[in-house]
Amino acid sequence: MKLSSRINWGIIALMFFAFIALSVAELRLLQSNTSTLISNETEKALASYTKAANATLASSQTKSMMLSVVAETLAARPSIASANVTDEEGNVSVSHESASTGPIPSWFSLIDPAPAFKKRIALPNNDSYLVVTSDKHDTYSKFTAIVIKNATIFMSLSFIVYLLVTVLTKSALRPINDVIRKLNDMGGHNFTSPDANTSAKDFESLSITVNNLAATLASKFDDLTRQAELFKKEASKDALTGLSNRGAFERHMRALLNENATSQEKELIVVRLAQLANINTKLGMVPGDNYVKAITNILMEEAKNNSSIRFVFRLSGGDFALISEPMEKPTRDLVLTNISTQCASVTPLRDGTKATWIGVTRFTGSMTMQQVMESVDSALIASMKTQSGWQLASDIAHVHSNSQWRERLNHIVSQQYADIMIQPVMDIEKNMPAYYETSGRFKDKKTNDVIPMSQLIPASERLDLIPEVDKLVTNIVFKKMEVTSQQVAINLSITSIANREFREWLVKELTQRENLCSKLFFEIEDAALIQQREYTELLCRHLMGLGCRITIEHFGDNFASLSGLRVIQPQFVKLSGRLTQGIHTNKDNQLFVSSLISIAKNLNIKVIAEMVETEAESIALTKLGVEHQQGYYFAKPALWNVY
Known part of the structure; x- marks a missing residue:
């Protein structure tokens, strides 16, 4: 209820009680005046009768006639219902009643239950009495008129007071409404709306405070907006090479593949660095990064010299993508030869192995993303068997890729074995x-070579085998944990989290292995809090209820995951590696990471920095308050040998 309405109802109630009290007082006064009037009229009539009777020495018959006239005169007076002459025993000898007497409503009888007033006076020289009775109907009529008058006055006053209170309340609340308007503008991120003003001294401090708050928030919001825009721009860029990253590639491909896109053909060229994993392992991450930068320069130069190539992306560690207009075979062969030759010339490994594998596919807007990527993946796998090192998807059987991968993955799952790597x-x-x-690290059944995860994971997702692979790794980790006291973490893919059978299997296995739960962490991508939020929250509640702990990795990649983070309340968050790399020289990343750390600590969540590769990065992160770190600076992934 509005403040003005509350005040008005309060005043109306008060005035109503005053109306009742005044009406009761008026009734009592009316009753008193009536009794006084009747007493006076009776005494005057008696005096007049006595004087006339004494003056004329009238006979008893004449006196009776005179008494009748007196009684009749009294009965004709206002406020008198009847005038009677009675003897001592109450026998009436003369009786006159007012002609105006009428019925009395029952409600008035409840208000005034007392009987009519009677004035009884003894007549001189006689055994008779003059009895005069008041007219209650007259009292009712006068009281009704008084009530109507009072009600009219009180209703008029109530209306006037209502208008007055409404006007005064609106005037008094205007500064508060101005402040509310300002606060609502601030809630809508509008910090530049007109300041809240007030002419009332009582609200001056409130207006000043709100205006100062708006100015402070406006400044902070501008800073955050600038940082968010910068981060959004950086989020689409690969930190090492400066190329557009996989997210930007997927957005660009979706734009080309949507149902409204043209049917014009495009070509997708994926370049895979076959030696990158070996370079990182044998020579270290810095030579590996330098190699990737050199490859980037080669691809950018090729795009610069060839007008058909429009875009260059870095999809993952060793995968690059080029989108071009359709090229004739001689032109395409020349481009691929240049890329292959130049990439081989910059590799730091001189072991005679192929430096790159290149897959090429043509696509139109009518195709799906899965179809395009499956086609180019088929070409990549086939390119490993060609002397040139590249393959066009249209020159091979499309189904071969899926069949080969399904065979390889089924073999991995059926063997129930994988090497488990650990990193502290x-x-x-x-x-x-x-x-x-x-x-997990898996080997090909034919070559016994380690299958790169950049190939295995997309293939597993495409063939819906990710949950089976995750089950295999999880089972092996459980067995190893039985004979060690080490606390370890298992990575769960988004696909597995969304799989009901996998979730039920995992909870059942943990219920049967309660002794492991206190030593067990589960690492979950923050993208799962967006793509599969309901299932992620459900699984995390089950896991934490069993005593396991949760780490949300790639923290900072997705702003929308923050709300899910508050719901889950994990023990750790792992900062995205692209934020931590080179952080000692990147002021913008330092500011952004500092904000993320503040968010996490306010939620009582510990922070991990991943991909820490130099002492300078570690020191910078420690100064920012990151108490847990992971990366090649501390240790490379190593084979977990416990049995």
């Missing part, structure tokens, strides 16, 4: 591992 997450303050992150 270091507690910087204690200088010891907080826990170890685990990952």
Whole structure:
């Protein structure tokens, strides 16, 4: 209820009680005046009768006639219902009643239950009495008129007071409404709306405070907006090469493949660096990064010299994508030869192995993303068997890729074996591992070579085998944990989290292995909090209820995951590696990481920085308050040998 309405109802109630009290007082006064009037009229009539009777020495018959006239005169007076002459026993000898007497409503009888007033006076020299009775109907009529008058006055006053209170309340609330308007503008991120003003001294401090708050928030919001725009721009860029990243590639492909896109053909060229994993392992990450930069320069130069190539992306560690207009075979062969030759010339490894594999596919807007990527993946796999090192998807059987991958993956799952690699997450303050992150490493059944995860994961997702692969890794980790006290983490893919059968299997296995739960972490991508939020929250509640702990990785890649983070309340968040790399020289990333750390600590969540590769990065992160770090600076992934 509005403040003005509350005040008005309060005043109306008060005035109503005053109306009742005044009406009762008026009734009592009316009753008193009536009794006084009747007494006076009776006494005057008696005096007049006595004087006339004494003056004329009238006979008893004449006196009776005179008494009748007196009684009749009294009965004709206002406020008198009847005038009677009675003897001592109450026998009436003369009786006159007012002609105006009428019925009395029952409600008035409830208000005034007392009987009519009677004035009884003894007549001189006689045994008779003059009895005069008041007229209650006259009292009712006068009281009704008084009530109507009072009601009219009080209703008029109530209306006037209502208008007055409404006007005064609106005037008094105008400064508050101005402040509310300003606060609502601030809630809508409009900090430049007109300031809240007030002419009332009582609200002056409130207006000043709100205006100062708006100015402060406007400044902070501008800073955050600038940082968000910068981060959004950086989020679409690969930190190492400066090329557009996989997210930008997928957005660009979706634009080309939507149903409204033209049917004009495009070509997708994927270049895979076959030696990158070996370079990183044998020579270290810095030579690996330098190699990737050199490849980037080669691809950018090729795009610059060839007008058909429009875009260059870095999809992952060793995968690059080029989108071009359709090229004739001689032109395409020349481009691919140049790329292959130049990439081979910059590799730091001189072991005679092929430096790159290149897959090429043509696509139109009518195709799906899955179809395009499946086609180019088929070409990539086939390119490993060609002397040139590249393959056009249209020159091979499309189904071959899926069949081959399904055979390889089914073999992996059926063998129920994988090498488990571990890498420590270091507690910087204690200088010891907080826990170890685990990952599976799988070998091809024919070549016995390690299958790159950049190939295995997309193929597993395409063939819906990711949950089976995750089950295999999880089972092996469980078995190893039975004979070690180490605290370890298992990575769960988004696809597995969304799979009901996998979730039920995992909870059932953990219920049967309660002794492991206190030593077990599960690492979940923050993208799962957006893509599969309901299932992610459900699984995390089950896992934490069993005593397991949760780490949300790639924290900072997705702003929308923050709300899910508040719901889950994990023990750790792992900062995205692209934010931590080179952080000692990147002021913008330092500011953004500092904000993310503040968010996490306010939620009582510990922060891990991943991909820490130099002492300078570690020191910078420690100064920012990151107490847990992981990366090649501390240790490379190593084979977990516990049995």
